[in-house]
Amino acid sequence: MSLADSDRELVVSELGREPTRAEAALFENLWSEHCAYRSSRPLLSAFDSEGEQVVVGPGDDAAVVSLDDETYITMGIESHNHPSYVDPFDGAATGVGGIVRDTLSMGAYPIALADSLYFGEFDDEHSKYLFEGVVEGISHYGNCIGVPTVAGSVDFHPDYEGNPLVNVACVGLTTEERLVTAEAQEPGNKLVLVGNGTGRDGLGGASFASEDLAEDAETEDRPAVQVGDPYAEKLLIEANEALVDEDLIESARDLGAAGLGGASSEMVAKADLGAHIELERVHQREPNMNALEILLAESQERMCYEVEPDNVDRVRELVERFDLGCSVIGEVTDGNYVCTFEGETVVDVDAYFLGEGAPMNDLSTADPAEPETDLPDVDLEDAFEAIVSSPNTASKRWVYRQYDHEVGVRTSVGPGDDAAIIAVREAEQGLALSSGGAPNWTDVAPYEGARAVALENATNIAAKGATPLAAVDCLNGGNPEKPDVYGGFTGIVDGLAEMCETLSTPVVGGNVSLYNDSVAGPIPPTPTLAMVGSKDGYDAPPLAVEPDGDLLLVGDLGLEAGSPRLGGSEYLAQFDGSDAFPDLPADPAAVVETLAAVANDDATLAVHDVSHGGLAVALAEMVTEDAGLEVAIPSDQPAGALFHEQPGRALVQTESPEAVREAFDGVAPVVELGSATDDGRLAVDAGRTLTADAAEIRDRRGTIERELE
Template identity: 70%
Template sequence: MTLPDADRDLIVAELGRDPTPTEAMLFENLWSEHCAYRSSRPLLSAFDSEGEQVVIGPGDDAAVVSLDDETYITLGIESHNHPSYVDPYDGAATGVGGIVRDTLSMGAYPIALADCLYFGDFDREHSRYLLDGVVEGIADYGNAIGVPTVAGATSFHEKYEGNPLVNVACVGLLSADRLITAEAQEAGNKLVLVGSSTGRDGLGGASFASEDLAEDAETEDRPAVQVGDPYTEKLLIECNEALLDEELVESCRDLGAAGLGGASSELVAKGGFGANIDLNEVHQREPEMRPFEILLSESQERMCYEVRPENVERVQELAARFDLGSAVIGEVAEGNYVCTFDGEAVVDVPPEYVADGAPMNDLDSVEPEQATRDLPEVVLSQALEAVLSDPNTASKEWVYRQYDHEVGLRTARRPGDDAALLDVPEANTKLALTAGADPNWTNAAPYDGARAVAFENATNLAAKGATPLAAVDCLNGGNPEKPDVYGGFKGIVDGLADMCSALSVPVVGGNVSLYNDSVAGPIPPTPTLAMVGSADGPSPGMTLSGDGDLYLVGYSGDALGGSTLLQHEDGSDAFPALPDDDTAAAALDAIRGIVTDDSTLAAHDVSHGGLAVTLAEMVSEEVGADIAVENVVQLFDETPGRVVVETADLDALLDLAGDVPVYELGTTTDDGYLGVTVTDDGDEYVAFDATTIAEFRDVLTRELD
């Protein structure tokens, strides 16, 4: 990729001269889609990012949300999609490293990770190769740095075959007095680079992430993939804590996309300053590096700190204590952003122009067509087996068992439930975390599917008795220059924004990844959402106790569009009708009240795979269920905003539900079978025991181990 002629003309007009080669490459990276959001920023104003609990919203390395007056959390998310195709292990690992450093740069200590992964069809060997490498990369990095991976999702869809997605979120914890930002504070303060030495790995990563993947990307683009070292990252985490303990940091930014050039120019631009940087002072691990290589290298495990002159010596002493390199590379200044090399200025540009001056794209969009109702004929036993054994609804234990999800001793509810729960005694609460999207939903109906993604994540929290605090999104799309692709992307932005606003969930930050196209075509528009909530009351499990009856609470959409069932059957259908805004919010309020009531014995949300998968996940070898539905649509409808509840007190359930519909499903049993009767087809009955269900749902382990 080279600097487009139109951008070069604007830069020449601003500077009054041609840019130097180093300036041209700096602009190319900082004005790329990956850094500047040129196609997506015009759409992002749809999100409501404000709330009493929001301390810092979009625009910094991570968002900051208050749990109480003295305790804050950070929330951030990023993508490492292209790198994970080229080199799945290092691409995914450095995605974890990057989002953790975003957390550090706000003054927080990382306490939890969530990974949302999207691959091509599971039965393809290449998809399994990518899955294996990505999961290993996340596990090795996250486990080594001691941050538990507690939530996430893994999805398979044919349109990801040439371009997988790796979206990683991180939650951090800090006290209010430790908060720092990426906004330079005072001219004359020094810029100190701490961490690994700088090499040539990851060069051009920002511009690489803003292009379609070519057929030869796995070999030609490998130099653009960073190589991580989790043990250095762990030292950096602890060093960052020591620097904060001694109040030595004025502002901070981690080195991610566009390397030192991105971090330092954005840091000073946000504060209204310039900088003087000597690139020769950057500690390097390779000989004879050129100025643009030093400036734009995306070598990992590096942080740029603004430090008062009198504190520089102590910062370097602490870096040395943790076996980290450090260098005073320059200072915050008035005027331009200036970088010198061998005594000559190789960059001399207005900081706000290079960091935030990219012109926005004005793109055409076409709204995608929606499916019409054309339901297939299904054989109940075959449909149940197909849906229960589908890799998208199957158990993801093969993935999360490779992660250390208990390190740090905060994990109160582990992966595999509706949402993870983390103990936060500092604020006398539990923090609930959920993350994911469903490409089948948004591929079928971008706007409605994205509304469903937001509704589903909020339902996951409600099913654990949690009230949402905030969310961050990772918006993934194809080439925005194609009107139909941009139309789908616009749809997921608006759908996510509308439902989050309806549920009073501020979207406080996020990431955009476009140009996720390959020879296989564009990916489905994929709005990954990570949402946190506070859970102060009891939180029921999802395994049936056998001491109550079963009811479905919530509004059903009475359609199968985007469902797992339709991926196996020859038919189509409209996307399920979701409740309107006020009704959706009321439904979740009712669910929270129900699941935290003493009479509720178990609860589990209904989503991917519908009621069939929900019940399959609730039964055990000791306790089964015998339920009846009117038709196949009711069994496989994936409308979110619903939970299956086992209760010992129907009157209490009905009272707490209020106007929200409650449907009788059936009873628990002591035989370990899931029995299903469909009444509109001559009372067709199918039953599977828990062992058989587990075998159906263990397809990842069976095929990958």
């Protein structure tokens, strides 16, 4: 590890001396892109993070949003991209562990997880290896700690081959009385380290996450990957709950990037305070660890608590009941951030300078090129089969059936639907959760594609009868020092911020992951959005149709301009074409609000978002063995109408078509497509008739299961 020359000059000027080895390493990690957001922070002011429902916004371990006067939820999201390339199982597993501890540090109990995963082309053996390892890591850790994974997404794109993305979100539950933050409260309070012993795993993880992946990363960077212990995390969850129950915690921070040095310095920096830490007091699981290793190791399942002196013995008693380690390592002060090791001072710096002093980068941008229109000429039936069976649009059942999505008995609607519904009985509300991105969209049009990602997640929530409440984002990009890469990243930030503001949905927190670049090149600019919405009660209209009722399309067939725009579609990805990205609805907020109201209407039988794979895939997903569909597409451009992916559209099966038309009058067009049948067969008249029964559709959509089992 080494501190950049320009940063070293700044540190020397502030300290009035050369930094110690431990100080230099601490600055390198805390001033890394991963921790300091040096390239992205100047852009993040675009997000609107305020609202009457927002209790704690960006800057803490997780955001806090109110459901009612007494019930709060927490929201957080993080990436574990580079570690998951080097060691897919442990990299993904510890990503889950980290976001759950972010939830604990707010005094909340974790109630739901969502994972959004991005890999290289599915038919590539290395991509399959990473995919299988990541899913196994997430399922192992989440299942062991008893937190249901209820939502998420999986995308395959050739530009993730050298650098997959693993983005994990967590929702927790707390109250005003139980709320804890990461801001230290009072000099003289003790700092108590709780959890697993500290080892040498994960050293330099923050700086590792702030560099492009090298060709030999899978072997050379393995020591920077943390190793998780979900059984210890489960004990930590319950111990944290006991500590919160007895009001023993003044502030808390989980040990993630930059380990103890990062967590403890950030706690006191938030309050413009200091700390004195005796590193030899840290309970360790490996012998002969030096000061730098103790300070920066990213060993998992550890929390740092601020505790009043009179409560330390009770904290120790409770923690030992759960068979976890407990060390009183120092105290909060009103001076510098000081760490000693066996009587020698190894760190003595101003905590605020350490946490906030990194200079921001001033980077050049280049606008992405506008795509040309080059549409393939493909047989309609061949196209339908290819799109429905594509790994991007096929069933993700192979993934989510490995997750225990019902543990905790709160899951009312589980994975495989547009959005999950979690029963928050404390507030008598259903909490809808949707998480995902769309690399095909943001690759062809970063700004418009990001707007579409936000709208699609909101539409998913509205399809379950909920209205958007808040969101957190994970902004993934390549090397920002490349103007075209930084231009694309700027586009996804602005697009996501603009649409979330349009939807009156505050972005209350998030994560940035840059330098997702490898010898294969940069990833597409990839914004993952995890959005929650609320509704009265826990029931929601199903995705699948019933045997009787009219089917309507709310939204655009794309015929107004003569031919639908196919840019960013799976159709063009499959058949090597290009086109501009489709226009979005004129009033997306009204579309979302109206769709939620229609979804809750007693006459509504089923609702399904139309997005990836377009109308063709949405229709196929609604058919079951007991209920089919007969529809007609009024178009002389059937491929465009069936496969374009304009978001903000939905299929609604209803007993009252006129009521749906009336609800959307002046908001969005409503097209009558056809009706449901009882024969379990899809028949689409698009100039020629495409037919498939439920068994054929299930077989075509089973691409991932068929290849991996």
